[in-house]
Amino acid sequence: MGKCELCGEQSNVISSFLGVCRECIINRPERALKITSEKHTFSRIKFSLPYPEPSHGVECGLCGNNCRIGEGEVGFCGLKGNKRGKLLKPKELEAEAYYDKHPTNCVPIQFCGASGVGHPKYSYTAGREIDYYNLSVFCVGCSYDCSFCQNWRYREMLNRKESYGISKQDFDRMIHDKVSCVCFFGGDPAVQLDKISDYCKEVEGKNKILRFCLETNGNFNQELLREFAEISLRSGGGIKFDLKFWNSDLNKAVTGISNHNSYESFKILGAMHKERKEVPFLRASTLLVPGYITPDEVDHIAKFISETSSKIPYSLLAFSPRFEMKNFPLISRKLAHECKESAEKYLEHVRIGNKWLLTS
Numbered sequence: 001m002g003k004c005e006l007c008g009e010q011s012n013v014i015s016s017f018l019g020v021c022r023e024c025i026i027n028r029p030e031r032a033l034k035i036t037s038e039k040h041t042f043s044r045i046k047f048s049l050p051y052p053e054p055s056h057g058v059e060c061g062l063c064g065n066n067c068r069i070g071e072g073e074v075g076f077c078g079l080k081g082n083k084r085g086k087l088l089k090p091k092e093l094e095a096e097a098y099y100d101k102h103p104t105n106c107v108p109i110q111f112c113g114a115s116g117v118g119h120p121k122y123s124y125t126a127g128r129e130i131d132y133y134n135l136s137v138f139c140v141g142c143s144y145d146c147s148f149c150q151n152w153r154y155r156e157m158l159n160r161k162e163s164y165g166i167s168k169q170d171f172d173r174m175i176h177d178k179v180s181c182v183c184f185f186g187g188d189p190a191v192q193l194d195k196i197s198d199y200c201k202e203v204e205g206k207n208k209i210l211r212f213c214l215e216t217n218g219n220f221n222q223e224l225l226r227e228f229a230e231i232s233l234r235s236g237g238g239i240k241f242d243l244k245f246w247n248s249d250l251n252k253a254v255t256g257i258s259n260h261n262s263y264e265s266f267k268i269l270g271a272m273h274k275e276r277k278e279v280p281f282l283r284a285s286t287l288l289v290p291g292y293i294t295p296d297e298v299d300h301i302a303k304f305i306s307e308t309s310s311k312i313p314y315s316l317l318a319f320s321p322r323f324e325m326k327n328f329p330l331i332s333r334k335l336a337h338e339c340k341e342s343a344e345k346y347l348e349h350v351r352i353g354n355k356w357l358l359t360s
Contacts, residue, residue, distance in 0.1 A: 005035055013291025017043070017147055017324040018253060022292050029249040036253040040145050043324055047155040049078050051145065051256065058082045062089075063143045063191045064219035064261035077141035077191040078158040092165030093195045094140040095186075097174055102129040104136075106183060106213075107353060108283040111313045113211050113236050114181060118278035122236030124180055124209055132180040139186035139196075140164055143219040145256030146244070148289055152323040154187040168202055175203045181211035181237060189214050193224040200231050211237035217244065217255075218262030225265055233272050233281055240283040241266050245293070246300035254292060263304065270308035282308065285315040285353070288331045288339060295335075299342040306346035314347050316340055318354035333358040 002014035004021040006028055014021045018036050025032040041051040050073065057070035060080050067075040069082040081088035102114045109115055113123035114134065124132060140154050149155075157164060175182070184196055200212045212232045218241045232239060243266070244259065245251040251259035266282070273282040284305050286298060298316065305312050316339050321328045336352050343350040352358075 006031055011291065012329050015147060015291070015325055015328065020253065022250065022294070025249050025253045026247060033249065033252055036256075039147075039324075040256040043147075044145060047078070047159045048074075049145075049155070049158070050074065050076060052076075053257075058085060058087050060087060061221060062194060062224070063221055064265070065143050065257065066221075076145075077143055078155075079141040079191060090163070090165060090192075092163075092167050093137075093171070093192055093199060094164050095166050095184075095192075096138045096140075096164055097166060097171075098136055098138075099179075100134040100136045102132050102134060102180070104134045104183075106134070107215065107240055107285050107315045107317070108238070108280070108313045110351075111280045111283065111349065112181070112213075112238070113209070113279055118236055122209060122211065122279050129180055132178050135174055135179050135182045137166075137182060137184045137189075139184055139189045139192055141191045142186060142188040142217075143191050143257065144188065144217045144244075147254050147256075147324040148287065148319070148321075148328070149323040150287070150320060151186060168199055171199045172203055172206075175206050175210065177207060179207065180209050181213060183213040183215065185215035188217050188219070190216050190218070190220045190225075193220065193228055197224065197228045197231060200228070200235075204231065204235065209236065211235045213237040214239045215242065216240070217242050218265045219257065220261065220265045222261075222265060222268055225268065229269055229272055233276060236279055238279065238281045238283055239269065240285060242285050242287070243301050243305075244286065246297050246304070250292060250297070254289070266305075267308070273308055273312065280311065280313055283313045283315075285317055287317045287319055288336055289319050289325070290329055290331045290335070293339070295338045295342040298339040299345070302343035302346040302350070310346060310348050312347065313349040313351075314343055315351050315353045316343065318352065318357035320354065320357055330357050330359045333360060
């Protein structure tokens with residue numbers, strides 16, 4: 001049971017970590033964001049990560065946060081630093097990689113070449129690519145600080161101060177002849193997109209079909225985004241944006257960061273999406289966080305997506321209690337379907353993911 005520090009309301013869908021309810025974030029944003037900022041600061045101290053984004057020092061510019069990192073400090077993502085006035089960053093891709101046999105648990109799997117979509121140009125088979133693999137690359141570091149983070153162990157990886165470096169040579173060796181796609185997720189790949197594009201260029205064309213995909217919050221350096229997007233587009237891959245919230249104050253309160261750059265990045269790729277008809281290039285998802293995501297919020301997100309194309313696949317993911325919201329309840333089947341109905345007013349391909357987590 002959580003209690004809002006502003007209005008005093010108590011509910012099991014008010015985060016005891018955030019300390020404010022959805023209505024107060026929307027209607028009293030200045031006071032609400034002051035409270036949630038203190039909570040994000042406290043949470044990140046445990047992992048030796050700064051909050052908010054560093055603003056005085058050497059400029060990073062490798063993601064949308066555009067940190068300016070002070071001497072001896074680290075950037076918001078935890079991967080970049082400042083040593084004697086120069087940007088310090090890992091020499092190799094900080095990530096873990098493993099093979100995921102098709103069909104994978106990829107969120108938009110039914111619209112991916114791994115399901116036979118785009119055969120024969122972008123898929124080895126007319127149906128599921130049986131006996132082929134996805135190389136799943138879990139990237140360390142993130143440009144958001146989601147209170148409900150589903151993959152929050154990257155923070156512990158950072159805090160251990162160990163190197164998880166994957167060299168170009170390592171990456172090349174991982175691409176054997178049964179790998180048909182590579183998916184970068186995390187954490188968030190946006191904070192290492194310079195290396196990711198470089199690595200993908202090295203192995204591009206190694207296999208007859210080799211798709212490159214991202215799962216991301218969309219908080220990109222937009223020049224780097226365009227570079228990777230071109231690689232992904234011609235490979236038959238795609239970029240899945242996790243659009244957390246529509247309301248910017250809600251996004252700031254719950255994820256710690258503004259969503260402005262994420263939505264701008266999505267719009268930038270709109271023209272590319274229309275270039276390739278066989279396999280949807282842009283994909284989107286939203287985690288249905290009880291008490292903070294509503295059908296109205298989903299309505300706005302879906303309408304925004306439809307302004308690029310009504311055919312963009314949109315997945316509404318049932319919430320799993322994790323990280324600072326680990327004591328939160330699951331979302332009801334009724335509310336999930338109300339959100340789906342809101343999205344279907346604008347989009348043709350809407351699905352509910354993680355249905356086994358829904359409650360009656």
